Each structure stands twice: as structure tokens, then as C-alpha cells.
Amino acid sequence: MSIENIAQSLEIELPDSYKQQIMEKERWLKLADAPFPYRHYKVNDDGNIYISQQCIADRNALLFEQFQYEAEDARVNTDTWCVGVWVKVRAVINGKEHSVRQYGVHTISKLRGEAKPGGDALEQAIKSAVSDGMKKCSSWLGVAAHIYRGEVISIRANRDKDGQPQSRFYIQNLEKFGLSEYEYKYGIPVLPDSFKVFYEKMGWTDGIFYSDVFDFRDKHSVSRDESRKAERNQERSEEEIGSENPAFINEMQANYLRSLIHDFNENAQEGDIVQAIIAYLLKREVDVVKEAEDLGKRFTTVDALPSVHFTSVHRYFKQLRKTRLGNTEEKSA
Known part of the structure; x- marks a missing residue:
């Protein structure tokens, strides 16, 4: 999305000098x-995607004319054994100084059965909290912002108390892509298909993308989707392909909803997920089938969900996943 496109949609004329800026x-x-x-x-033990501080620092060094940070005194919560610290970053971009302040957090590691952390765990947690704050500041300046937008998702291992993976979907994808369980202990990162062109131009051949994973999950459904996309690509110009109908969720959001379900039900097909969404929204007195039809689509695939319901459905599926996985852990304990 560009400012010029937004201005055109709002029928606002931008001065040439402002356009250049x-x-x-x-x-x-x-x-x-x-x-x-x-x-x-990488995937952390909570199943969230992250990039190491060194990789972010390397990107900062390439982009910023000047870059410096200051960390305030760390705060330790002894009830949760969590460290928090405010980090302030000053960076010069195109000759202009920018300042961002963000709060970094990290949980202090302690051995099972111990009441409090030992050794240098506190110092390591403070260091990690500062790194977290620096990465958040960098993201506010634009670096790796796609991580915080949720564009890269993970296939979580969902390990039990004994450290054994509970997700068959995770195990199947380890085998499919020939990945080491040690290297991908907590999950497998999955990149949006929009990254493919960039990867090809950079000569990178090791990416795992949404279409790779969901081809594996549901070949019939995905092949149908791909044929529809091919037809649309023949009918529309390159510029039209870039503008999606804002009335419906985009492909990234649809794949994210599918991944939430597949975390605890690897056998769920496209129709099962659609029916789960319909059932949930009916409880909220929302006839989503009629809404989708009024907007011009039949609600037979996840990407036909009207965008106005994405946040609600997303929260519902996240809670459903937490409940289902919690029940699985209790049964295995």
C-alpha cells in the first residue's frame, strides 16, 4: 500500500515536492x-517467530547513517520472574534523526522445581530484554516489520511436559522438508508467498512458503485455489493483481486461520474450517454465508470470510487452540 494509492482513492492531489519525499x-x-x-x-518456545538481535543489528548497520541505543535500569518482577527494561534508540535516516522508545521483556530461566533462578540467569534475562527492546525499536523504524505484522507464521511443535512434540502436522512437515528436529525444536517458520520473487532474485533456495505447506495439508483444495488464481492472472493486469478486494480477508490472513486449526486438528479440511467459522458466527447471530454472498462471493473457502469478522474469528480460534492443546496435555500427563 502506497501513500499515492491512498491519496488517489481519497481523491486528494499531492504536491510534487511531497510526492518525492x-x-x-x-x-x-x-x-x-x-x-x-x-x-x-526462528521459533521461540512460545511458538512465535523472531530474528536474532545480531541479524537485526546487521540490517541496522547497512541502513542507518548513525545508530545508538540507551537502556534504562531493568525491573524484575519476582512473582513472575520476568525482566522489563525501557530501551531508547536514536537513528539517522536520510539525514534526519529519529528517536523511538520501546519496552523489552524476557522471562528469567529457572530449573524445574526451584523457587528462584540461580547463577547468571538474571543477567542473561536482562541482556535478552534489552535485545527485545532494541528489536522492537528497529521494527518501529521499519526493520523486519513483517515479523510484527504476523506475515511469517510457524508450524508449532506443541511439546508436552516431557518435551515430546504433540503436533503430527509439525512432524509430517519435518519429514517432508528433511528438517532437523533439533534445529527446529519449537516450530517451523513458514514464509508468505509474496517473498518468493525476492528469494528467487537473491538466489536463495531454502525458503518454505505458505503454498508449500498447504499443498501438503490439502492438495485438492489448494490445487483448486491455484487454478482459480491462474485464471484471474490471465484476465487481470499486473497492477490489478496487486489490489485485493478489501471486503474479504487476504490470503495471508486465510492461511493464518487455517494454521491455527491445523495446530490441534491436522485432519481438518477446508470445508471443516469453513463450517467451524459459520457455527461460531451463528452463535453471535451473524449470517456470514449471506453476508459473503451479498459482497459477491460464496462462503465455501476460508478466504471468502468478510474482513470485518477476521479479528473476532482469529481470537476465537486462538482460544480454541489453547483449550484443545491444554486438554491434550492434561490427558498425556
Whole structure:
């Protein structure tokens, strides 16, 4: 999405001088938010995607004319054994100084059965909290912002108390892509298909993308989707392909909803997920089938969900996943 497109949609004429400033800013933000090599995307023990502080620092060094940070005194919560610290970053971009302040957090590691952490666990947690704050500041300046937008998702291992993976979907994908369980202990990063062109131009061949994973999950459904996309690509110009109907969720959001369900029900097909969404929204007195039809689509695939319901459905599926996985852990304990 560009400022010029937004202005045109609002029928606002931008001065040429302002257009030039905006173009420079948008070019810089594209550089800052460029994808990283696949090996740089990691999954933490909560199943969330992250990039190491060193990789972010390397990107900062390439982009910023000047970059410095200050960390305030860390705060330790002894009830939760969590460390928090405010981090302030000053960076010079295209000759202008920018200042961002963000709160970094990290949980202090302690051995099972111990009442409090030992050794240098506190110092390590403070260091990690500062790194977290620095990465958040960098993201506000545009670096790796796609991580915080949720564009890279993970196939979580969902390990039990004994450290054994509970997700068959995770195990199947380890085998499919020939991945080491040690290297991908907590999950497998999955990149949006929009990264493919960039990866090809960079000569990177090790990425795992949405279409790779969901081809594996449901070949019939995905092949149907792919044929529809091919037909649309023949009918529409390159510029039209870039503008999606805002009335419906996009492909990234649809795949994210599918991944939430597949975390605890690897056998769920497209129709099962659609029916689960319909059932949930009916409880909220929402006739989503009729809404989708009124907007021009039949609600037979996840990507036909009207965008106005994405947040609600997303929260519902996240809670459903938490409940189902919690029940699984209790039964295995």
C-alpha cells in the first residue's frame, strides 16, 4: 500500500515536492522491511517467530547513517520472574534523526522445581530484554516489520511436559522438508508467498512458503485455489493483481486461520474450517454465508470470510487452540 494509492482513492492531489519525499520514504521502508534469509527466522518456545538481535543489528548497520541505543535500569518482577527494561534508540535516516522508545521483556530461566533462578540467569534475562527492546525499536523504524505484522507464521511443535512434540502436522512437515528436529525444536517458520520473487532474485533456495505447506495439508483444495488464481492472472493486469478486494480477508490472513486449526486438528479440511467459522458466527447471530454472498462471493473457502469478522474469528480460534492443546496435555500427563 502506497501513500499515492491512498491519496488517489481519497481523491486528494499531492504536491510534487511531497510526492518525492514520500517516494524516498517508501523506498527506504521497502529496504528496511526486506525479507531475511530463511535460516534467520526462528521459533521461540512460545511458538512465535523472531530474528536474532545480531541479524537485526546487521540490517541496522547497512541502513542507518548513525545508530545508538540507551537502556534504562531493568525491573524484575519476582512473582513472575520476568525482566522489563525501557530501551531508547536514536537513528539517522536520510539525514534526519529519529528517536523511538520501546519496552523489552524476557522471562528469567529457572530449573524445574526451584523457587528462584540461580547463577547468571538474571543477567542473561536482562541482556535478552534489552535485545527485545532494541528489536522492537528497529521494527518501529521499519526493520523486519513483517515479523510484527504476523506475515511469517510457524508450524508449532506443541511439546508436552516431557518435551515430546504433540503436533503430527509439525512432524509430517519435518519429514517432508528433511528438517532437523533439533534445529527446529519449537516450530517451523513458514514464509508468505509474496517473498518468493525476492528469494528467487537473491538466489536463495531454502525458503518454505505458505503454498508449500498447504499443498501438503490439502492438495485438492489448494490445487483448486491455484487454478482459480491462474485464471484471474490471465484476465487481470499486473497492477490489478496487486489490489485485493478489501471486503474479504487476504490470503495471508486465510492461511493464518487455517494454521491455527491445523495446530490441534491436522485432519481438518477446508470445508471443516469453513463450517467451524459459520457455527461460531451463528452463535453471535451473524449470517456470514449471506453476508459473503451479498459482497459477491460464496462462503465455501476460508478466504471468502468478510474482513470485518477476521479479528473476532482469529481470537476465537486462538482460544480454541489453547483449550484443545491444554486438554491434550492434561490427558498425556
